[in-house]
Amino acid sequence: MSGAVSLALGALGGAMSVALGAFGAHALKAKLPVESLSVFQTGVQYQMMHSLALIAVGLWIERQPDLNLLGYAAAAFLFGMVCFSGSLYALALGGPRWLGPVTPLGGSLFIVGWLLLAVAALSQQSA
Numbered sequence: 001m002s003g004a005v006s007l008a009l010g011a012l013g014g015a016m017s018v019a020l021g022a023f024g025a026h027a028l029k030a031k032l033p034v035e036s037l038s039v040f041q042t043g044v045q046y047q048m049m050h051s052l053a054l055i056a057v058g059l060w061i062e063r064q065p066d067l068n069l070l071g072y073a074a075a076a077f078l079f080g081m082v083c084f085s086g087s088l089y090a091l092a093l094g095g096p097r098w099l100g101p102v103t104p105l106g107g108s109l110f111i112v113g114w115l116l117l118a119v120a121a122l123s124q125q126s127a
Contacts, residue, residue, distance in 0.1 A: 075113075
């Protein structure tokens with residue numbers, strides 16, 4: 001993934017996080033049970049954190065475009081957001097229960113993304 005794409009997707013993810021957070025706080029507050037609203041807000045929080053991570057990775061890619069691990073980390077964050085936050089949004093809104101196992105898959109992708117960043121950083125130490 002290029003730096004520009006990572007930056008753009010991070011910015012779009014951040015904008016979506018703000019919009020979904022406001023939607024949850026205002027439109028869903030009276031319609032969802034507290035537990036479901038909490039699940040929705042967890043999705044929003046993780047989406048925002050990883051949108052910022054995508055932006056940081058995009059900036060790093062712009063400085064070091066040949067460091068392939070960064071593109072893989074960005075992809076892991078992106079697909080992690082889709083799986084983790086997306087499944088939480090759907091579950092909170094009454095989506096099918098089979099989406100439950102998708103949430104830990106997204107969490108695993110987040111972990112992979114962070115580990116790839118750690119390896120990329122350590123690879124720079126030896127360079």
